[in-house]
Amino acid sequence: MARPPETRQEGKDRTRRKLLRAALKLLEKRSFDRLSLRQVTKEVGIVPGAFYRHFHDMDELGLALVEESFGSLRGMIRSARADVPTWDDAIVRSVETLVTHVHAHRTHFRFLVRERAGGTPALRAAIEDELRAFTDELAVDMRGFPYLGDWDEEDITMLASLVVATVMDTAAALTDLPRDRPEVEAAIIRTTERQLRLIFLGVPHWAPRPSSRHAGSG
Amino acid sequence: MARPPETRQEGKDRTRRKLLRAALKLLEKRSFDRLSLRQVTKEVGIVPGAFYRHFHDMDELGLALVEESFGSLRGMIRSARADVPTWDDAIVRSVETLVTHVHAHRTHFRFLVRERAGGTPALRAAIEDELRAFTDELAVDMRGFPYLGDWDEEDITMLASLVVATVMDTAAALTDLPRDRPEVEAAIIRTTERQLRLIFLGVPHWAPRPSSRHAGSG
DNA sequence: CATGTCGGTGAACAGTCGTCCACCGAACGG
DNA sequence: CCGTTCGGTGGACGACTGTTCACCGACATG
Numbered sequence: 100m101a102r103p104p105e106t107r108q109e110g111k112d113r114t115r116r117k118l119l120r121a122a123l124k125l126l127e128k129r130s131f132d133r134l135s136l137r138q139v140t141k142e143v144g145i146v147p148g149a150f151y152r153h154f155h156d157m158d159e160l161g162l163a164l165v166e167e168s169f170g171s172l173r174g175m176i177r178s179a180r181a182d183v184p185t186w187d188d189a190i191v192r193s194v195e196t197l198v199t200h201v202h203a204h205r206t207h208f209r210f211l212v213r214e215r216a217g218g219t220p221a222l223r224a225a226i227e228d229e230l231r232a233f234t235d236e237l238a239v240d241m242r243g244f245p246y247l248g249d250w251d252e253e254d255i256t257m258l259a260s261l262v263v264a265t266v267m268d269t270a271a272a273l274t275d276l277p278r279d280r281p282e283v284e285a286a287i288i289r290t291t292e293r294q295l296r297l298i299f300l301g302v303p304h305w306a307p308r309p310s311s312r313h314a315g316s317g
Numbered sequence: 318m319a320r321p322p323e324t325r326q327e328g329k330d331r332t333r334r335k336l337l338r339a340a341l342k343l344l345e346k347r348s349f350d351r352l353s354l355r356q357v358t359k360e361v362g363i364v365p366g367a368f369y370r371h372f373h374d375m376d377e378l379g380l381a382l383v384e385e386s387f388g389s390l391r392g393m394i395r396s397a398r399a400d401v402p403t404w405d406d407a408i409v410r411s412v413e414t415l416v417t418h419v420h421a422h423r424t425h426f427r428f429l430v431r432e433r434a435g436g437t438p439a440l441r442a443a444i445e446d447e448l449r450a451f452t453d454e455l456a457v458d459m460r461g462f463p464y465l466g467d468w469d470e471e472d473i474t475m476l477a478s479l480v481v482a483t484v485m486d487t488a489a490a491l492t493d494l495p496r497d498r499p500e501v502e503a504a505i506i507r508t509t510e511r512q513l514r515l516i517f518l519g520v521p522h523w524a525p526r527p528s529s530r531h532a533g534s535g
Numbered sequence: 536c537a538t539g540t541c542g543g544t545g546a547a548c549a550g551t552c553g554t555c556c557a558c559c560g561a562a563c564g565g
Numbered sequence: 566c567c568g569t570t571c572g573g574t575g576g577a578c579g580a581c582t583g584t585t586c587a588c589c590g591a592c593a594t595g
Contacts (some may be wrong), residue, residue, distance in 0.1 A: 105592090107541075107542075107593070110542075130435050135581080146543065147582095148544075148584080151584080152541080152542055213435040215434065216430050217431040217434060257444060257512060258512075262482060265483075275441070298477065298516060300522050301516060301519030302515070305515060325571075342580080355551075364573065366555075367573050369555095370572050
């Protein structure tokens with residue numbers, strides 16, 4: 100029973116985590132805009148004023164949530180980075196990984212998807228920044244794919260952002276799904292796989308430049 | 318000068334339009350969730366209680382805004398329907414039309430983009446429905462394109478929703494742009510055009526059935 | 536052991552919110 | 566013409582909001 104008495108910093112960190120977890124829980128019902136400081140502190144079981152011991156602002160709490168969310172996203176892309184024989188395999192595997200992570204971090208994804216478009220300027224900017232970083236990572240990864248080695252930076256980024264947009268759209272659809280509709284989810288996944296396949300089908304036929312300017316490497 | 322004294326219905330409609338316009342104006346700064354009934358009525362210059370003579374709810378006002386927004390969207394697709402010689406022309410022309418309409422109905426688009434993900438369930442459902450209808454219309458339109466005549470319904474819808482997702486992503490980016498950054502806007506447009514071009518580049522090579530195969534190079 | 540630090544308390548504040556109500560007066564309709 | 570309809574008024578209500586403050590007591594430190 101007698102656990103070692105909590106150090107002060109430990110206690111503070113624990114409360115901070117409780118605040119983030121409580122916010123995330125309440126965000127399943129309300130949007131971040133409707134989420135009040137008082138609701139969060141009440142959920143945690145502390146007095147409203149105590150909130151300021153951890154965050155200066157609700158916006159600051161929101162930013163912390165963005166950080167958390169993208170933390171799990173990075174884990175995702177890392178595990179999907181395993182080398183796969185063909186593009187089709189890469190696509191199926193990546194989508195699979197995405198779905199798994201959306202299920203594991205449903206509330207985080209929902210938060211990201213909703214606040215990306217609707218949140219306060221600070222939140223939107225933070226999410227957009229992280230998303231851009233994510234896109235860039237994907238672009239670097241794709242350098243190793245067949246055909247893409249020759250593509251210039253702009254084209255690769257263009258492709259990567261198309262993939263990210265498609266994937267985010269899927270994630271958005273998944274987070275809004277009731278838990279008990281596996282057949283709808285399967286249809287969404289199937290569509291996403293096909294969309295990605297279609298996109299990469301065009302890759303070998305992409306002309307480096309629509310109008311010839313500088314010819315490129317090799 | 319002496320205009321005929323306004324009929325009662327005319328007056329009511331005028332106030333209703335004023336409410337919608339005021340809401341749209343205020344939505345440039347706050348999100349719909351933060352937009353209060355009182356703010357809207359104050360902007361119009363009527364008393365809060367008078368709101369209920371026009372809408373039962375703020376949600377109902379939101380739904381009216383969704384309707385308005387998609388009204389202008391339908392006008393857009395109709396004008397982009399003009400037959401064009403090549404896919405590239407169709408793409409450039411469509412994107413052009415999109416950009417024009419985003420500028421002309423900036424607040425409507427911003428509202429749609431934000432509430433699609435973040436709004437109340439009723440709003441999100443309404444927007445998703447309209448968007449699905451929009452996608453279906455596009456699918457029907459594309460039937461006439463080369464290669465696409467043979468595609469089955471699912472594949473065409475898959476393609477149409479990919480196009481719509483890409484276009485919505487562009488619209489979202491455009492609505493958040495400061496008015497005085499034409500070069501950023503140009504970059505976004507350029508990227509979108511290329512993404513659409515890449516997508517349609519894969520169309521001729523799409524196999525009706527997703528068996529394992531490899532793309533023949535050009 | 537004494538002192539200071541600091542997370543959490545409880546109460547108060549000035550606003551804002553949605554909603555309801557009796558009421559006014561002009562357009563309406565028989 | 567006269568009674569009805571109804572959009573808008575003005576005020577009130579209870580609830581909820583963010584923020585502040587003095588204060589408490591357990592941990593921290595010398």
